[in-house]
Amino acid sequence: MREIGSEFCLSEIESVKTSNVLFWASHSNFVFSGRTAIETVLRNEKNIKKAMLPSYCCDSMIEPFRQAKIEVCFYPVYFDKSITVKIDIPNDVDCLLWCNYFGFEVSMPDIGAFKERGGIVIEDITHSFLSLKQFHELSDYLVASLRKWEPVLCGGCFVSRKSTKVDFKLDQPPEIFLSTKMEAMKMKSQYLSGTSDIDKNTFLNAFSESNEWLAENYSGLTIDEYSKQILLNADYQKQRNIRINNARILYEGLESNQDISFLFPIHRMDCPLFIPIIIANGKRDVIRKKMIDNQIYCPVHWPHPNAECQSNLYELELSLICDQRYNEDDMQRIVEVLNN
Numbered sequence: 001m002r003e004i005g006s007e008f009c010l011s012e013i014e015s016v017k018t019s020n021v022l023f024w025a026s027h028s029n030f031v032f033s034g035r036t037a038i039e040t041v042l043r044n045e046k047n048i049k050k051a052m053l054p055s056y057c058c059d060s061m062i063e064p065f066r067q068a069k070i071e072v073c074f075y076p077v078y079f080d081k082s083i084t085v086k087i088d089i090p091n092d093v094d095c096l097l098w099c100n101y102f103g104f105e106v107s108m109p110d111i112g113a114f115k116e117r118g119g120i121v122i123e124d125i126t127h128s129f130l131s132l133k134q135f136h137e138l139s140d141y142l143v144a145s146l147r148k149w150e151p152v153l154c155g156g157c158f159v160s161r162k163s164t165k166v167d168f169k170l171d172q173p174p175e176i177f178l179s180t181k182m183e184a185m186k187m188k189s190q191y192l193s194g195t196s197d198i199d200k201n202t203f204l205n206a207f208s209e210s211n212e213w214l215a216e217n218y219s220g221l222t223i224d225e226y227s228k229q230i231l232l233n234a235d236y237q238k239q240r241n242i243r244i245n246n247a248r249i250l251y252e253g254l255e256s257n258q259d260i261s262f263l264f265p266i267h268r269m270d271c272p273l274f275i276p277i278i279i280a281n282g283k284r285d286v287i288r289k290k291m292i293d294n295q296i297y298c299p300v301h302w303p304h305p306n307a308e309c310q311s312n313l314y315e316l317e318l319s320l321i322c323d324q325r326y327n328e329d330d331m332q333r334i335v336e337v338l339n340n
């Protein structure tokens with residue numbers, strides 16, 4: 001049985017120089033991770049005292065604000081038949097973090113008054129990275145973690161949409177981090193292809209080690225050359241097509257499943273990172289476990305951050321895999337396990 005989900009294996013660098021999906025390749029600044037991207041923007045905007053973040057987010061989105069000693073508060077984002085966002089910005093807030101979710105369209109509430117009084121909007125486009133509509137016009141900065149989309153060792157990027165240039169100097173990541181992650185990805189490839197006798201725990205431990213190192217050391221680092229080449233040469237159009245096709249199979253196959261609702265109707269899909277589903281009545285974790293028993297590893301977005309932010313999504317959401325590594329048969333297997 002083929003495993004579905006979790007970390008990427010090592011891949012060949014592709015050579016698709018003509019990708020027009022990515023406006024940012026020529027404008028953006030690649031950095032080590034999404035957290036580094038947020039940190040760099042905050043270092044550039046030294047006057048931010050208080051920021052408003054979505055109540056549905058991950059701790060790593062909050063962390064750079066903590067490190068910069070910026071006070072944070074939250075606007076509600078929760079599930080009520082569909083995703084619901086309410087924004088009422090207090091007068092002492094000078095920065096808004098807007099987040100796209102999963103590559104589906106969510107319209108931004110009216111923030112005209114906030115912009116007029118000089119408020120700064122940072123948009124986290126991690127999830128809309130391959131969307132045709134990647135960001136909102138009112139955003140001043142775009143930040144993204146690119147590690148979620150491609151087989152890279154590390155990777156994030158930021159774009160300034162303001163006329164002033166972002167001033168930053170970043171160091172290379174250490175060789176030991178890069179080689180540990182590269183080795184883990186290589187071992188996973190060998191394990192999945194069955195060509196060698198690799199103990200799964202060896203690469204799982206190496207992946208955990210890399211992720212732990214990253215969480216402690218993301219600050220002030222740039223991307224490595226290998227990851228940059230992967231990102232600059234990937235066939236994004238092909239990846240978009242596969243993801244959208246896979247997503248349609250999941251939507252169709254799960255349509256009449258009584259335990260499952262979709263966080264978004266399919267017509268709001270642009271290019272999905274995952275397909276977020278809602279599993280009520282406390283059954284989410286049981287169903288997730290059943291999928292693991294069938295070697296399908298679906299993440300939860302997200303574990304509750306270490307902050308005072310409330311959203312029912314932390315208990316209800318499960319992210320179904322639909323990425324470019326998988327085909328129609330894999331999607332049918334996900335559907336069968338869920339419907340069985």
Ligand SMILES: Cc1ncc(COP(=O)(O)O)c(C=O)c1O
Pocket residue numbers: 032033034035036058060061099124126127144145146147155156218
């Ligand atoms: C939406 C979003 N933004 C930013 C980050 C932080 O990115 P990184 O883990 O690359 O630092 C994450 C991480 O999970 C994320 O999900």
